[in-house]
Amino acid sequence: MPTDTLRNWSNTGLARRLGAPRIPVLRRYEPGQPLLDGPALVAAVGAGRFVTPITALIEEEGAPVVTEPGEDKLAAVVVDLTEITTLADLAAAQRILTPAVRKLAPSGRLLLLGPVSGDSRHSDYRHSQGAEGAAVAQALDGLVRSIGKELRAGATANLLIVDPDAAPATVDSSVRFFLSARSAYVDGQVVHLGVPAGEPVDPAGMDDPIDPVRPLAGRIAVVTGAARGIGAAIADTLARDGATIVAVDVPAAGEGLAAVANRTGGTALQLDITAPDAASRLTGFLQERHGRVDLVVHNAGITRDKLLANMDDERWNSVLGVNLGAQLTINEALLAAPDLLGPDARIVCVSSQSGIAGNRGQTNYAASKAGIIGMVRALAPRFAEHGATINAVAPGFIETEMTAKMPVGTREAGRRVNSLRQGGLPVDVAETIGWLGQASSGAVNGQVVRVCGQSILGA
Numbered sequence: 001m002p003t004d005t006l007r008n009w010s011n012t013g014l015a016r017r018l019g020a021p022r023i024p025v026l027r028r029y030e031p032g033q034p035l036l037d038g039p040a041l042v043a044a045v046g047a048g049r050f051v052t053p054i055t056a057l058i059e060e061e062g063a064p065v066v067t068e069p070g071e072d073k074l075a076a077v078v079v080d081l082t083e084i085t086t087l088a089d090l091a092a093a094q095r096i097l098t099p100a101v102r103k104l105a106p107s108g109r110l111l112l113l114g115p116v117s118g119d120s121r122h123s124d125y126r127h128s129q130g131a132e133g134a135a136v137a138q139a140l141d142g143l144v145r146s147i148g149k150e151l152r153a154g155a156t157a158n159l160l161i162v163d164p165d166a167a168p169a170t171v172d173s174s175v176r177f178f179l180s181a182r183s184a185y186v187d188g189q190v191v192h193l194g195v196p197a198g199e200p201v202d203p204a205g206m207d208d209p210i211d212p213v214r215p216l217a218g219r220i221a222v223v224t225g226a227a228r229g230i231g232a233a234i235a236d237t238l239a240r241d242g243a244t245i246v247a248v249d250v251p252a253a254g255e256g257l258a259a260v261a262n263r264t265g266g267t268a269l270q271l272d273i274t275a276p277d278a279a280s281r282l283t284g285f286l287q288e289r290h291g292r293v294d295l296v297v298h299n300a301g302i303t304r305d306k307l308l309a310n311m312d313d314e315r316w317n318s319v320l321g322v323n324l325g326a327q328l329t330i331n332e333a334l335l336a337a338p339d340l341l342g343p344d345a346r347i348v349c350v351s352s353q354s355g356i357a358g359n360r361g362q363t364n365y366a367a368s369k370a371g372i373i374g375m376v377r378a379l380a381p382r383f384a385e386h387g388a389t390i391n392a393v394a395p396g397f398i399e400t401e402m403t404a405k406m407p408v409g410t411r412e413a414g415r416r417v418n419s420l421r422q423g424g425l426p427v428d429v430a431e432t433i434g435w436l437g438q439a440s441s442g443a444v445n446g447q448v449v450r451v452c453g454q455s456i457l458g459a
């Protein structure tokens, strides 16, 4: 793993004496760690239907909840703004947030819950919301992204847009993720929470409590490209959280693949995902071994960089084939075998910041990664018919062997152009996938979550 020398130096006594800007050491999740290491402020504008369940969730996890900032630093600030409809409501939100952010602790969490702005699926809702309602709902988008850029010391700001019909319990797994150290490198994100497909959630939301230590217990998870890099971190993290791993990679990566399978107590499947029979071999293996699959992580990916002017067909086709074509084929095979999908199946596709911002020399790669986003949006309603979801994560600058080989100037620039002023770690991508992979994350569907520390590229 490459070393971030500048960050390490910025935290030394000498750097402190010289007054050098500090690059924060982020609080990351470790088993046994409390959800929050200090008090949380939970507030609302209006009645705030999420205040009571979120307060209960935080208190159950052992952290005190306050309604106004006091002397102590706040580990989290959660504000339910789902009922705001006027500029006066927005001003009330600012009056809550201004004193609260002053008290936010290092690696603190600011989480807003907001209403849908002008939801085209709900014409009644759009009509009743009016222009001012839609405006203030959308205003939260700019607000939260700006707060993310203002916060320091590893604190993050994110926004959950909650469907008006969503039951309070449907926000649970997402609130936990965004408050916890698992979301260390997820910043400035806006995620829509809808009404989960499949079985209706118990309105009290207490019939299926999440085990916060092993939220993936009993789930069968496939990870492609699992032999090394981010894929190996995904396999390790999902296994830590209780999943049974089926690790997939090309035969040439067999040694690394076997190591991951052994380490996680899972199985190794040597498979080139672009082979004509890859989808049937994968579904056949799952059927035979486990009789079902609960989580499929499409992580395998390649780069073959070249300026478009010099692009040859081989570079284009291999990148589009591995990164996008194989995912399309496997997803269609899963949809064609709905009995194989567990009752709360989750598909998570690894996209990239390049697919959002574009990148010089990566027309093939960026096209494939943007294509993943289009695929996820198109397939979300189809997977929902089976009680399943499909989402994408889009990593930004992640510290891997690949980024270690970059020229030092390019690497330094890549690391610093985000609100947290450092690169992410493979585990940050893995933790985000772990959240999306939970049975209780059914409210998140068709979304793209960036794991980029709020990179300014493509924002």
Ligand SMILES: NC(=O)c1ccc[n+]([C@@H]2O[C@H](COP(=O)([O-])OP(=O)(O)OC[C@H]3O[C@@H](n4cnc5c(N)ncnc54)[C@H](O)[C@@H]3O)[C@@H](O)[C@H]2O)c1
Pocket: 224, 225, 226, 227, 228, 229, 230, 231, 248, 249, 250, 253, 271, 272, 273, 274, 299, 300, 301, 302, 322, 350, 351, 352, 353, 394, 395, 396, 397, 398, 399, 400, 402, 403
């Ligand atoms: N590293 C980053 O900073 C970064 C940033 C954004 C997105 N990503 C994406 O994250 C994913 C993992 O990236 P990484 O840096 O760990 O890459 P990596 O090259 O270290 O690992 C990719 C794995 O995929 C496997 N693979 C390649 N072709 C395959 C095929 N046809 N069938 C089965 N397996 C195959 C490789 O053997 C390898 O083990 C990729 O989709 C990549 O595009 C990475």
